[in-house]
Amino acid sequence: MTGHGTPVPPLTWLYVPGDRPEMVAKALGCGADVVIVDLEDAVAPDRKEYARAATAELLADQVTAAPDAVPVHVRVHGEDDVRALAGLPGLSGFRLPKITHAVSVHHVAAVAPDVPLYPLLESALAIEHAYSIATAHHDVRGIALGEADLRADLGVREDAGLDWPRSRAVVAARAAALPPPAQSVFPDVRDLDGLWASCVRGRGLGLLGRAAIHPRQLETIERAFRPTAEEIEAAEQIVAASAVEAGALALPDGRFVDAAVVASARRTLAIAGRS
Known part of the structure; x- marks a missing residue:
């Protein structure tokens, strides 16, 4: 909090594969504001159960539940993940992939009451329903785009082609009294100049902060979204x-x-x- 009582918003969100607990442990100390343990796209089908069990062990550890611990979110793959992880002391929120309707959010909220939820908008239909998803339940604490799937769904190749969906998410979040959405991941972890330019574009559209897939991206994201x-x-x-x-x-x-x-x-x- 600041002296004026304004919450300090997170700027960096780091995705880590859930079936690599050693990487998750390192991620917790790398300086990201939020660590997102991914049980969805980053985990092969034959590793899903192991990833869920490893994540449950992590979230049951009192270290992750400490007041000063880095918040840990989990991008779930399905209801089995939600049921297994809801209620564990180290869990700070669920990232819900491929949400297209408010009813899907209601279903998760019923299974995992009082867990902060972050629906991901990854299709044209989700963008059309952005406001209803953002206001689906009081446990929704933010929305964000899943731009890789959204690009494929829309047939968009250039970054500029996502300007309207990004703006739509910003407007929906504001109308729902939610924080500004964080920008989606930049896939080329070596191209920090490209990451910077993309962050500047996203910031100009009203996005705040960004998800990363490698710790080396964090500093660039932090600088891009800090005020001048x-x-x-x-x-x-x-x-x-x-x-x-x-x-x-x-x-x-x-x-x-x-x-x-x-x-x-x-x-x-x-x-x-x-x-």
């Missing part, structure tokens, strides 16, 4: 002015700002103040 010195200075001016005058107010340079702009400025300072 100019943005911090502007936010400080807005917050300072709001402390003196409530409601719509005028800044010394003649700009008028309202409550929504003040809230955005507080979020900027929260991100800037991350340790």
Whole structure:
């Protein structure tokens, strides 16, 4: 939290295969804000049961359940994963792949009550239903895109072809009073320049933070989504002015700002103040 009570949002989300517990252990100490143990695409069919058991062992460990532990989310493969992992002390949330309708979210929430849920929108149908999915249940704490499947579904090759689905997810999340969605993974772990450019584009569309598939991507993502010195200075001016005058107010340079702009400025300072 900041001094203004604004939550500090995560910027980096690191995916790790669930059948590689040694990699998961390393990921917990690599500096990501959230570690996502993947039981879906990253695990071969004949390794699913082992991955589930290894993840259950991890989440039962008191180390992952400690107040200062890195939050651990699990991208589940099906209901068996949900039933096996719900209620374990180290679980911070479920990532729900290939969600297309609100009813699917309701089903998971019924099986795993009070577990934070993060539906992934990975098809044209999911994008069309983005708001109903985002508001499906009070346990939904965020939405995000699954861009690899979405690209295939839409036949999109260029990054710009995802601008509208990304914007649709941003609008749906905001309308549902959820945090801005994090950007989906960048598949080439060696191309940090390409990752940077893609992050800058996503940030311009209103996305906040990004999922990674390798620790070497984390620093680039962090830098790309941190506010610039100019943005911090502007936010400080807005917050300072709001402390003196409530409601719509005028800044010394003649700009008028309202409550929504003040809230955005507080979020900027929260991100800037991350340790």
